[in-house]
Amino acid sequence: xxxxxxxxxxxxxxxxxxxxxxxxxxxxxxxxxxxxxxxxxxxxxxxxxxxxxxxxxxxxxxxxxxxxxxxxxxxxxxxxxxxxxxxxxxxxxxxxxxxxxxxxxxxxxxxxxxxxxxxxxxxxxxxxxxxxxxxxxxxxxxxxxxxxxxxxxxxxxxxxxxxxxxxxxxxxxxxxxxxxxxxxxxxxxxxxxxxxxxxxxxxxxxxxxxxxxxxxxxxxxxxxxxxxxxxxxxxxxxxxxxxxxxxxxxxxxxxxxxxxxxxxxxxxxxxxxxxxxxxxxxxxxxxxxxxxxxxxxxxxxxxxxxxxxxxxxxxxxxxxxxxxxxxxxxxxxxxxxxxxxxxxxxxxxxxxxxxxxxxxxxxxxxxxxxxxxxxxxxxxxxxxxxxxxxxxxxxxxxxxxxxxxxxxxxxxxxxxxxxxxxxxxxxxxxxxxxxxxxxxxxxxxxxxxxxxxxxxxxxxxxxxxxxxxxxxxxxxxxxxxxxxxxxxxxxxx
Amino acid sequence: xxxxxxxxxxxxxxxxxxxxxxxxxxxxxxxxxxxxxxxxxxxxxxxxxxxxxxxxxxxxxxxxxxxxxxxxxxxxxxxxxxxxxxxxxxxxxxxxxxxxxxxxxxxxxxxxxxxxxxxxxxxxxxxxxxxxxxxxxxxxxxxxxxxxxxxxxxxxxxxxxxxxxxxxxxxxxxxxxxxxxxxxxxxxxxxxxxxxxxxxxxxxxxxxxxxxxxxxxxxxxxxxxxxxxxxxxxxxxxxxxxxxxxxxxxxxxxxxxxxxxxxxxxxxxxxxxxxxxxxxxxxxxxxxxxxxxxxxxxxxxxxxxxxxxxxxxxxxxxxxxxxxxxxxxxxxxxxxxxxxxxxxxxxxxxxxxxxxxxxxxxxxxxxxxxxxxxxxxxxxxxxxxxxxxxxxxxxxxxxxxxxxxxxxxxxxxxxxxxxxxxxxxxxxxxxxxxxxxxxxxxxxxxxxxxxxxxxxxxxxxxxxxxxxxxxxxxxxxxxxxxxxxxxxxxxxx
Numbered sequence: 001x002x003x004x005x006x007x008x009x010x011x012x013x014x015x016x017x018x019x020x021x022x023x024x025x026x027x028x029x030x031x032x033x034x035x036x037x038x039x040x041x042x043x044x045x046x047x048x049x050x051x052x053x054x055x056x057x058x059x060x061x062x063x064x065x066x067x068x069x070x071x072x073x074x075x076x077x078x079x080x081x082x083x084x085x086x087x088x089x090x091x092x093x094x095x096x097x098x099x100x101x102x103x104x105x106x107x108x109x110x111x112x113x114x115x116x117x118x119x120x121x122x123x124x125x126x127x128x129x130x131x132x133x134x135x136x137x138x139x140x141x142x143x144x145x146x147x148x149x150x151x152x153x154x155x156x157x158x159x160x161x162x163x164x165x166x167x168x169x170x171x172x173x174x175x176x177x178x179x180x181x182x183x184x185x186x187x188x189x190x191x192x193x194x195x196x197x198x199x200x201x202x203x204x205x206x207x208x209x210x211x212x213x214x215x216x217x218x219x220x221x222x223x224x225x226x227x228x229x230x231x232x233x234x235x236x237x238x239x240x241x242x243x244x245x246x247x248x249x250x251x252x253x254x255x256x257x258x259x260x261x262x263x264x265x266x267x268x269x270x271x272x273x274x275x276x277x278x279x280x281x282x283x284x285x286x287x288x289x290x291x292x293x294x295x296x297x298x299x300x301x302x303x304x305x306x307x308x309x310x311x312x313x314x315x316x317x318x319x320x321x322x323x324x325x326x327x328x329x330x331x332x333x334x335x336x337x338x339x340x341x342x343x344x345x346x347x348x349x350x351x352x353x354x355x356x357x358x359x360x361x362x363x364x365x366x367x368x369x370x371x372x373x374x375x376x377x378x379x380x381x382x383x384x385x386x387x388x389x390x391x392x393x394x395x396x397x398x399x400x401x402x403x404x405x406x407x408x409x410x411x412x413x414x415x416x417x418x419x420x421x422x423x424x425x426x427x428x429x430x431x432x433x434x435x436x437x438x439x440x441x442x443x444x445x446x447x448x449x450x451x452x453x454x455x456x457x458x459x460x461x462x463x464x465x466x467x468x469x470x471x472x473x474x475x476x477x478x479x480x481x482x483x484x485x486x487x488x489x490x491x492x493x
Numbered sequence: 494x495x496x497x498x499x500x501x502x503x504x505x506x507x508x509x510x511x512x513x514x515x516x517x518x519x520x521x522x523x524x525x526x527x528x529x530x531x532x533x534x535x536x537x538x539x540x541x542x543x544x545x546x547x548x549x550x551x552x553x554x555x556x557x558x559x560x561x562x563x564x565x566x567x568x569x570x571x572x573x574x575x576x577x578x579x580x581x582x583x584x585x586x587x588x589x590x591x592x593x594x595x596x597x598x599x600x601x602x603x604x605x606x607x608x609x610x611x612x613x614x615x616x617x618x619x620x621x622x623x624x625x626x627x628x629x630x631x632x633x634x635x636x637x638x639x640x641x642x643x644x645x646x647x648x649x650x651x652x653x654x655x656x657x658x659x660x661x662x663x664x665x666x667x668x669x670x671x672x673x674x675x676x677x678x679x680x681x682x683x684x685x686x687x688x689x690x691x692x693x694x695x696x697x698x699x700x701x702x703x704x705x706x707x708x709x710x711x712x713x714x715x716x717x718x719x720x721x722x723x724x725x726x727x728x729x730x731x732x733x734x735x736x737x738x739x740x741x742x743x744x745x746x747x748x749x750x751x752x753x754x755x756x757x758x759x760x761x762x763x764x765x766x767x768x769x770x771x772x773x774x775x776x777x778x779x780x781x782x783x784x785x786x787x788x789x790x791x792x793x794x795x796x797x798x799x800x801x802x803x804x805x806x807x808x809x810x811x812x813x814x815x816x817x818x819x820x821x822x823x824x825x826x827x828x829x830x831x832x833x834x835x836x837x838x839x840x841x842x843x844x845x846x847x848x849x850x851x852x853x854x855x856x857x858x859x860x861x862x863x864x865x866x867x868x869x870x871x872x873x874x875x876x877x878x879x880x881x882x883x884x885x886x887x888x889x890x891x892x893x894x895x896x897x898x899x900x901x902x903x904x905x906x907x908x909x910x911x912x913x914x915x916x917x918x919x920x921x922x923x924x925x926x927x928x929x930x931x932x933x934x935x936x937x938x939x940x941x942x943x944x945x946x947x948x949x950x951x952x953x954x955x956x957x958x959x960x961x962x963x964x965x966x967x968x969x970x971x972x973x974x975x976x977x978x979x980x981x982x983x984x985x986x
Contacts, residue, residue, distance in 0.1 A: 014539070015540075017536045017539070017540035018540050018541070020537060021537050021541060024517075024521060024537075025517070028517065032715065034714050034715055034729070034730055035712050036729045036730075037729040038729075040513075040728050040730055040767065041730070043507075043768055044514050046510070047507040047508075047510035047511050047514070048511070048514060218527070219528050220529040220530060235533050236530045237526065237529075237530035237533055
């Protein structure tokens with residue numbers, strides 16, 4: 001049986017390598033690719049998809065799995081077989097021409113979305129979105145075995161999670177957040193103003209320093225600029241990106257720390273898992289728990305903001321914020337904004353929740369693409385209390401749907417919920433945390449995350465690893481407690 | 494038959510796309526990849542090779558080709574079929590385990606060569622070279638159908654060319670070059686000295702300007718630094734690299750123009766050939782004809798050097814060369830050097846010719862690897878008139894043999910020979926050339942190259958496209974005439 005298992009793993013190794021190559025193509029597309037290469041790049045993705053799909057659906061996998069059925073080769077082999085079985089079942093259900101049509105289409109539709117957003121023209125994007133939605137619904141139908149279409153898509157990003165369970169959890173979260181937000185709106189706190197031009201090169205210098213502070217391993221990664229920051233890769237090649245806005249250094253700072261959290265998870269996985277199904281973050285939600293805990297619970301803490309304020313004074317000189325307390329308030333201001341990625345910790349999940357509801361309606365057929373712009377604007381007004389002024393601040397702001405990512409948005413909120421539980425346990429286990437952060441040190445915190453979560457990669461199912469690490473069941477309570485405590489104190493409410 | 498042809502072309506399109514993806518992996522490896530990712534990258538290349546080889550030897554290709562035998566679907570289809578037949582026959586002849594043994598060995602032997610070169614220790618490299626040579630001879634035997642082994646290898650790089658024909662042509666070239674070089678050695682011309690530190694950022698700014706001057710299309714390309722400059726890609730994504738030496742700006746300048754020539758060829762190919770066998774430069778020799786004519790006949794001309802001198806004075810200020818005439822002499826100095834890649838136009842081909850003779854003797858078995866170092870040094874002394882001082886300046890200087898590239902070297906000289914004929918015709922057809930170049934304009938020259946050669950990509954066989962474009966048979970006479978005229982005037986001999 002060991003020989004059969006070894007043959008399956010050797011085969012899987014090359015399939016995973018092809019997937020990683022496709023990941024590099026995406027990184028390159030966002031950072032290095034010449035503009036004129038978009039169509040050709042689409043052909044590359046399609047060819048990679050064909051080659052990968054052929055391997056993922058190779059009938060030998062079915063034979064090997066059947067031979068290995070019921071054998072016990074230890075917990076890691078069991079986890080590898082679990083992941084291979086899931087992937088094989090999934091990929092065998094999707095016809096090859098559908099998979100390659102999705103790859104080709106989404107590579108082009110992303111460009112169409114980008115132009116439509118630049119021109120604030122939802123109608124220019126709608127036909128592409130309809131095509132993408134149509135293909136992804138076909139895919140969901142192939143995957144669902146007659147079950148819920150949305151759950152079938154969600155399962156790609158967060159195995160084991162369902163739309164119904166999310167609906168309950170996110171509903172609870174929404175209640176707590178709206179209450180907290182309303183209290184903050186009622187508070188009489190004057191916002192701190194920022195009026196300074198932060199040099200771009202110095203921001204990138206600070207970004208590199210911050211990645212290092214949060215444990216980024218430069219021998220296995222690099223930092224570049226991208227319009228929309230992201231992290232990519234795994235194992236010994238995980239790359240991060242950030243962006244620079246001269247008027248708002250927090251954009252660069254917290255994008256960098258966030259992406260360092262994602263890459264930190266990948267870099268923290270046991271090195272012997274490289275190129276196996278266990279050698280990557282186990283789900284999008286668990287991934288986001290890492291990026292969020294780095295960015296928010298650690299990076300936006302009062303203690304770390306105190307250290308960061310000093311470093312920024314060193315770098316930029318007097319930038320018009322007179323003390324660390326004001327700087328902390330500025331980094332955590334609960335404002336009125338349109339953009340999800342720029343939202344504060346309190347309102348961020350409200351942005352996600354509306355996307356979750358809208359995309360579920362799109363997938364179920366309750367909402368048509370032609371009505372999406374209006375539905376977005378109605379819901380935004382209801383949830384945020386002010387109106388969307390233009391599509392680039394509304395329905396066109398996120399890339400996700402243009403590349404077929406339906407079922408992905410709720411993993412952002414799941415990540416925040418997971419991070420809430422993890423942080424509660426981390427504080428209990430690392431009592432010197434605030435002192436560390438006040439000195440710009442994250443070593444103990446990151447060692448805790450590495451030890452209790454990151455190292456395992458795909459060994460445990462998402463819910464299992466979160467519950468093991470946080471020492472409790474998954475619920476929204478720790479996140480709401482944390483937010484109430486932090487923002488209650490900040491706003492005196 | 495059209496449907497069969499279309500099926501074959503659709504299949505081929507994805508195989509070509511995979512090859513282009515592998516090309517991007519190489520580009521990334523040389524420009525962007527974190528150091529720690531080398532082993533993982535090796536796994537990526539191996540997985541891409543497996544996926545590509547499976548497609549290249551897919552028996553459906555044989556079936557499609559058999560069905561299309563004797564059909565006439567027009568000249569472009571005929572050319573596509575010619576290329577697909579050649580590639581399929583080639584890949585089917587080489588046993589899969591031999592192909593993968595070569596891939597595995599050469600990825601290791603390159604590292605051994607690099608260490609041996611760093612330590613100036615040929616004996617440390619010799620065992621690897623023997624293995625590489627042994628496997629490549631086995632491959633040549635599989636490819637040759639009982640014919641000449643060297644010709645079988647050469648055919649990969651310059652289809653239609655033979656060792657015997659090269660022997661005659663390169664022998665003629667050698668006679669003319671040795672004669673010219675001896676006259677130059679006898680001339681009493683004091684070399685121009687260069688003693689200035691050329692700022693790296695300004696060199697890169699100049700490099701970008703020069704790529705533009707030579708018609709580089711930035712919407713379909715980009716320029717980065719690399720230790721060993723190269724160009725890569727095709728169609729709408731062709732990238733160039735250069736390097737910066739503060740003491741010697743010519744390194745950056747002429748590397749850039751050279752690589753712009755390679756990428757210019759790819760960018761000049763008819764866009765409807767993209768992702769077909771016709772959508773790339775037809776051979777290494779024809780490719781080199783473009784890089785060389787950009788670099789030498791245009792870029793090192795007296796007229797262009799005059800313009801370049803002015804631009805460099807604008808950029809760097811007074812760098813110690815007092816007039817355009819001295820600058821021209823400096824850019825074309827015939828010195829005494831060991832290194833092929835740093836050689837002037839007169840001596841460059843002498844470097845290539847000795848490699849050609851030595852590698853033919855290695856392949857035929859007339860020369861043993863253990864005797865190669867001594868054979869190199871003897872020949873170098875005979876051809877250049879001074880002795881090699883250490884292996885890194887001699888037999889260990891080039892990477893080619895370590896990665897199995899036998900039959901590749903002569904394409905460098907073929908490129909120069911082709912460029913000689915092309916340039917003769919170009920001068921006749923573009924009478925205002927010198928005036929253009931003196932103003933830093935290459936538009937008419939490059940339009941001529943595009944019209945007469947580049948646009949055709951793989952449509953014509955190498956010799957055909959060169960003869961059509963240059964309006965004459967292939968011979969060394971135009972190159973020798975050009976070199977005699979240029980260097981005779983420069984050195985007054």
